[in-house]
Amino acid sequence: MQNAAQQQYLKVQVETASPGELTLILYREMVKLLQIAKQFYSQNQIEGMNAALHKVRAILNELIVTLNMNYDISKNLYQLYEFYSRHIAEFMIERNEKMLDETLEFAQGMAETWKQAVLSLKKGGNS
Template identity: 55%
Template structure:
């Protein structure tokens, strides 16, 4: 029952979000998913961490697909996302908790940065 309510809420949130808010939702889900994988890995359940790790890679691939490659920043972000997607693949194979922590730090940093960008945009200030 609770999951159904959460799913409906998320569906409405996604359907009414701006492109910037959608990106924020992707970063939030990336961090949440990587935390889940990290928790499972810490508990020695690396086999069960594979699903959230694949989900994290899928989110990075989705972020890559949204980039407008005519901008240098987009090209740089593409390289970063690609690098961290490869890191997740390594984590899946080697069960490397330290590498997963690095990916999680990257995701948290991107989430924090994107929150700040949206606040600046909403306030009408220029970057």
């Protein structure tokens, strides 16, 4: 029952979010999935870890296809998303936990940056 309520909440949140807020939702979901993957990895539950990491790669792919390549920052983000997508693929083969930690650190940093950007835009819109 709680899962259905969470799904409904997320659905409404996504449907009413601005593009910046949608990006923040994706980054937060990526952080959550990477944390889940780390937990599965520490418990040697490779199937669950791989499932979470495939979802992370899907998020990165979604972030890539939404980039407007008319801006230099989009080209930089494209390179970052591609790098971390490959990083995850390599981790799944090599199982070097440092790679997973680096990807999680990237996702957390991006989530915090986007959170600040969204807040800044909201404040600017209310002035």
